[in-house]
Amino acid sequence: MGAQAVSFPYPKHYLRIAVSTVFFLPGIIFASWASRIATIQQTLNLSDAALGGILFCIPVGLIISLPVAGWLISRIGSRMLVLLGISAYAVGLVGLGWAPNVPLLMACMVGFGFASNSVNIAVNTQAVATEKLYNKPIMASFHGLWSLAGFAGAGIGTFMIGKNILPLYHFALMTAIVLVILFVSYRYLLNDKGPAETRQGFVMPDRPLIKLGIIAFCSLICEGAMFDWSVIYFKKVLHAHNGWMGAGYTVFMCTMAMGRFIADWFAHRFGLKQTLQISGLLTAVGLLIAVIFPQIPTAMIGFLLVGFGVSSVVPMIYSVAGKSKTMSPGMALAAVSTIGFVGFLVGPPVIGFVAGLFNLRVSFILIAVMGLCVTGISSKVKI
Template sequence: MTPIPLELRNARIAVSTVFFLLGVLFATWVSRIPAISHKLQLNEAQLGIALLGLAVGALLAFPLSGWGTARYGSKLTTTIGIILMALALPLMTLAPDMVTLTLALVLFGMGNGGTDVAMNSQAVDVEKDYGKPIMSSFHALYSVGGIAGSLVGGLMAGIELAPIWHFLLITGISLLLTVYASMNLLKVPGSGETGPVFAAPSPKLLGLGVVIFCVAVGEGAMADWSAIYLKDSLGTTEQMATAGYLAFSGAMVLGRILGDSMRTRLGAVVLVSTGTILSAVGLLLGLIFPHPYAALIGFACVGWGLSSGFPVAFSAAGNVPGVHPSIAMAAIATMGYTGFLLGPPIIGFVAHASTLAWGLGLVVLLCLIATVFSRNVRMADLKG
């Protein structure tokens, strides 16, 4: 076997670091949503409106990042995105009202969305140079970051440390690791070509987009509402409430660690379809039985079941003929994170009109829809 060049190994570590940081930063925000919401005295509908800031920021950043990556390369756009996200994190703790919180979330969403497109483009290039499937391992590191962020968030909530000091600590560490990652990311030059920043996805990507939209709503719901459901609907402590996202992220890590090998044995379609069925059944049972442990099991089922959704979708998008990889990533990210970021606010509106359990029931329905459309991910199994 030909040894892996040192530069390529360092690039893999650097990309893994970026995926990890993205998970940490997002989970840091998620872990303190109850505290920030309580500080500003936001009801579920108001919090849902604030969360739209994430959607707006990300939806603006996706096509810009795709265009920038295609023209200038993914190293630059990845670095810019993660720095923006890290700097925006503490701004959310300084917001005096819903409007300023929403604006801070716009910046945070831009960093999140821009990094997501660029780092997945980097991951595709590294995977191609490795000559074997490693995409799921990168996404596993994102989930590991989510676990780390949740654990630290739970600790900080337990000792009642103010979110501002918590967030400043995470920002400082993230910026240091970003410097390291940026020095080792793969130097893949952009094409230098100009083209439209905003472009509609091709028909071949739309079917895939249905699946990733549904999967993303589930992930976004767990991120933004699992802690709220445990604390407000089931009456747990704030520290216990952080276990919801932890259960989801932990199960997702296990699924993604095994994702590459499972896809080799089962194929992309079977892997995704069985996962979405597990997510629907597990979450439904967790909502029917209103007990914290039942909810945690349901959240874990969603984590395991949806774990291969994003890695498989990005691999499939990279195999769509006639589309530049970064443009395909931007299209998939736009459709996916439309669900990831718009889904939770919609759940908030439903919860305000009825209960949060009914709002989370939308995730059950969308997982079943994803099962029906799962045949569209078969492009992930294409070679070359």
């Protein structure tokens, strides 16, 4: 599924722009959802523990998608899976805004998780192929576009909250915009559908790839928790009013985007292992600052550090996985990204359960431990 096996009829910068676009679109979809979690929690009168249980429906959808997404990408290629996956992801967003009760919300979230994993595998497979065409590190810049979309989505969400616009109308508008841009971009993606005899389903990675997946898993627990709980942390722990509820999330998304745009240069200058070690430390320190000093200014500084901390881990890990010598780039990436993405989706409901037993500050200490795990595991692997 590498770039060598396919031809691209347009100048390669068309492909890079198209892949950048399809990274941006799921980013703004997820950020739109994350920015309104607190609103939906309040509307349905959910406790933190209940919200954590409901959020667990997203990783349930991911688990269901594992064999299906692997089979689909081998049958139809990542290009078609991008089209189908992002379309389903966008429509699922409307479902989350529409759901009038907990059972329907849970059902919509299962579908949302299913689509999210399919999209994650498809767009990263396109990115690996594009990076090979350029023959230089550009993976982090694609993830930077995803983060930049999260920043934009957070800003739009904050505006919608301030104007008291219902999540359904907010999500419907975002879905319409996403679908239009998607259908324009689709024709410029790389058609990587392989011959029938080379098609495979989901394949378990070898030991080195599993280690990479575990690093991604720990980092994505931190990232996913920040997406789903940062607004609620500002509301319930810091008692921020509506205009400031999304401030920490916005700062986090801003620095994560900035970090990803400089991550390729930083890793080349200081080395991949040191980059991962520093990333884990920044994540842990930032979260501890927010917990130990529960004020809006200090929490924003902490969230800023977390954004820098998580920014480079996943794109660096995915880039290494795409160069695997034991599996095709697409299948290696699918396996590693699946391990990591489980952390992204499992983290938030676990945080909810811990918050129900203790409080959100204790939950954020748990996330800080995951940041330290990134540093520890990165120190022991050969990269």
